[in-house]
Amino acid sequence: MSSKLLTYTLRLADDILILSQRLGEWCGHGPVLEEDIALTNRALDHLGEARNLLTYAGQVEGKGRSEDDLAYLRMERQYTNVKLVEQPNGDYAHTMVRSFLFDAYHLPLMQALTKSKDEQLAAIAGKSVKEATYHLRASSEWIIRFGDGTEESHQRAQAALEDLWTYTGELFEGDAVLEEMTSAGMAPDIASIKEAWSKTVDQVLAEATLKRPADAFMMTGGRKGLHSEHMGFILAEMQHVTRAYPGVEW
Amino acid sequence: MTDVKNLEELFQAKIDAEQKIEPKDWMPDAYRKNLIRQISQHAHSEVVGMLPEGNWITRAPSLKRKAILLAKVQDEAGHGLYLYSAVETMGTSREQTIDDLLSGKAKYSSIFNYPTLSWADIGAIGWLVDGAAIMNQVMLCRTSYGPYARAMVRICKEESFHQRQGYEIMAVLAKGSPEQKEMAQDALNRWWWPSLMMFGPTDANSPHSEQSMKWKIKRQSNDELRQTFIDRTVQQAEVIGLSIPDPDLKWNEETQHYDWGEIDWTEFNNVVAGNGPCNKERLAARNKAHNDGAWVREAALAYAAKKAKRKAA
Ligand SMILES: [Fe+2]
Numbered sequence: 326m327s328s329k330l331l332t333y334t335l336r337l338a339d340d341i342l343i344l345s346q347r348l349g350e351w352c353g354h355g356p357v358l359e360e361d362i363a364l365t366n367r368a369l370d371h372l373g374e375a376r377n378l379l380t381y382a383g384q385v386e387g388k389g390r391s392e393d394d395l396a397y398l399r400m401e402r403q404y405t406n407v408k409l410v411e412q413p414n415g416d417y418a419h420t421m422v423r424s425f426l427f428d429a430y431h432l433p434l435m436q437a438l439t440k441s442k443d444e445q446l447a448a449i450a451g452k453s454v455k456e457a458t459y460h461l462r463a464s465s466e467w468i469i470r471f472g473d474g475t476e477e478s479h480q481r482a483q484a485a486l487e488d489l490w491t492y493t494g495e496l497f498e499g500d501a502v503l504e505e506m507t508s509a510g511m512a513p514d515i516a517s518i519k520e521a522w523s524k525t526v527d528q529v530l531a532e533a534t535l536k537r538p539a540d541a542f543m544m545t546g547g548r549k550g551l552h553s554e555h556m557g558f559i560l561a562e563m564q565h566v567t568r569a570y571p572g573v574e575w
Numbered sequence: 576m577t578d579v580k581n582l583e584e585l586f587q588a589k590i591d592a593e594q595k596i597e598p599k600d601w602m603p604d605a606y607r608k609n610l611i612r613q614i615s616q617h618a619h620s621e622v623v624g625m626l627p628e629g630n631w632i633t634r635a636p637s638l639k640r641k642a643i644l645l646a647k648v649q650d651e652a653g654h655g656l657y658l659y660s661a662v663e664t665m666g667t668s669r670e671q672t673i674d675d676l677l678s679g680k681a682k683y684s685s686i687f688n689y690p691t692l693s694w695a696d697i698g699a700i701g702w703l704v705d706g707a708a709i710m711n712q713v714m715l716c717r718t719s720y721g722p723y724a725r726a727m728v729r730i731c732k733e734e735s736f737h738q739r740q741g742y743e744i745m746a747v748l749a750k751g752s753p754e755q756k757e758m759a760q761d762a763l764n765r766w767w768w769p770s771l772m773m774f775g776p777t778d779a780n781s782p783h784s785e786q787s788m789k790w791k792i793k794r795q796s797n798d799e800l801r802q803t804f805i806d807r808t809v810q811q812a813e814v815i816g817l818s819i820p821d822p823d824l825k826w827n828e829e830t831q832h833y834d835w836g837e838i839d840w841t842e843f844n845n846v847v848a849g850n851g852p853c854n855k856e857r858l859a860a861r862n863k864a865h866n867d868g869a870w871v872r873e874a875a876l877a878y879a880a881k882k883a884k885r886k887a888a
């Protein structure tokens with residue numbers, strides 16, 4: 326069981342860590358100072374959650390690996406985040422649509438995880454619910470502003486949705502790990518999370534006057550460590566200093 | 576004519592009595608201009624300063640350091656916001672103030688025209704650059720213009736936090752591996768002199784200083800602040816075993832201060848004139864963020880207008 330718990334915890338951690346890493350790229354380059362602050366806040370909240378999850382994953386594994394060992398010393402094939410979060414920032418519509426699609430999944434997931442039979446996961450999720458609620462509200466507001474703002478913002482938001490939709494299937498993929506975690510009462514039923522996600526997406530897109538893309542081909546592979554080509558560069562950038570000076574304190 | 580003269584006398588009397596000047600109070604044009612220039616420069620420095628440090632967010636060598644750096648750069652954005660608001664109390668809009676930065680008309684602290692080349696530079700900036708900024712800002716907490724003084728009180732608390740965090744990065748590197756220590760020393764070597772330049776020209780060459788002191792915008796001269804900074808920082812460097820890159824540096828028993836070498840004012844003037852290592856990149860980055868963000872700001876305005884109209888209907 327502990328290897329399933331480890332795999333599951335790392336998936337949660339990797340999603341949020343890589344999203345945080347992407348959002349951190351915006352720092353100093355936001356469309357307006359208030360948004361720069363908001364984006365950094367988002368990156369910080371995600372990083373905080375990722376650190377809790379990685380530390381816990383290290384404990385579950387029991388080999389003495391720290392949050393930093395897990396973040397800095399794993400390669401692409403060992404990272405199990407969904408491909409959605411590794412997609413480039415693009416314009417602000419892409420960044421916000423990416424976050425919105427993720428937030429609409431992340432909030433119900435965290436809410437449900439507070440009832441996990443695994444006390445640590447429940448506690449970590451408990452800490453994240455308030456932030457996740459705020460993130461979803463803020464990204465929803467931007468989607469609505471874009472959709473119902475100017476013609477240009479509407480087009481950009483719709484284009485971002487079309488581009489990123491293919492990466493949403495992966496959020497709800499089931500496999501043996503998830504099944505076992507769910508039947509042990511440690512992870513929520515993913516179908517119920519998908520239902521909540523779908524409802525939020527429909528509501529927000531309707532208010533934004535944006536069209537929900539058709540469910541065509543869905544990308545897969547992230548959970549097995551099969552990533553897009555972006556992933557190698559994300560890790561190269563993130564890890565290079567740490568790897569260049571192995572075993573030292575920072 | 577006599578009226579203005581009376582007003583000026585009243586104004587100066589108020590300042591001499593240590594009363595704050597508030598936005599609605601009468602003030603001489605030159606006082607207003609001087610403050611708009613100073614506060615907006617200060618605001619721009621906070622915002623441009625996010626760039627050299629933001630440069631290392633994706634590469635911070637531990638998750639803890641990454642979180643601390645994110646929070647720091649976020650604080651600097653907040654400082655920029657308070658200060659743009661303080662400028663607005665003097666009747667200049669934020670758009671106008673920012674346009675002056677983007678067009679290259681307004682200045683910001685030249686220190687941010689130097690590149691961050693290694694992780695240790697993040698330590699050096701916190702320790703030296705925030706450290707030098709604090710010297711100025713502690714003084715400005717008592718500046719005569721109320722909104723500026725109040726913004727400074729909030730900002731100072733965060734800056735001293737930044738200074739401690741930066742010093743801690745340097746301390747850890749200095750007692751780390753030989754490569755880490757070398758990285759820390761190299762960062763100190765590169766940032767030391769530019770940090771001293773942050774205090775501005777010598778008192779003898781400082782055109783705005785005398786009037787600023789009379790109006791109590793400033794309360795200590797550039798040279799006094801610089802000396803206090805040097806005295807303090809030399810000791811901090813000693814504690815962590817790094818050496819200050821100044822062969823002329825030595826303790827003077829008589830003055831109870833450190834004597835130190837000559838600042839390269841040619842370099843200073845060059846960077847101020849736009850020829851620093853990163854002047855072009857910094858301005859280009861600010862302009863790109865502004866231009867790329869135009870449609871976002873327009874969308875937000877358009878949506879707010881639609882919403883207000885629907886509410887009214
Ligand atoms: Fe600041």
Ligand SMILES: [Fe+2]
Nearest residue numbers: 651705734737
């Ligand atoms: Fe600071």
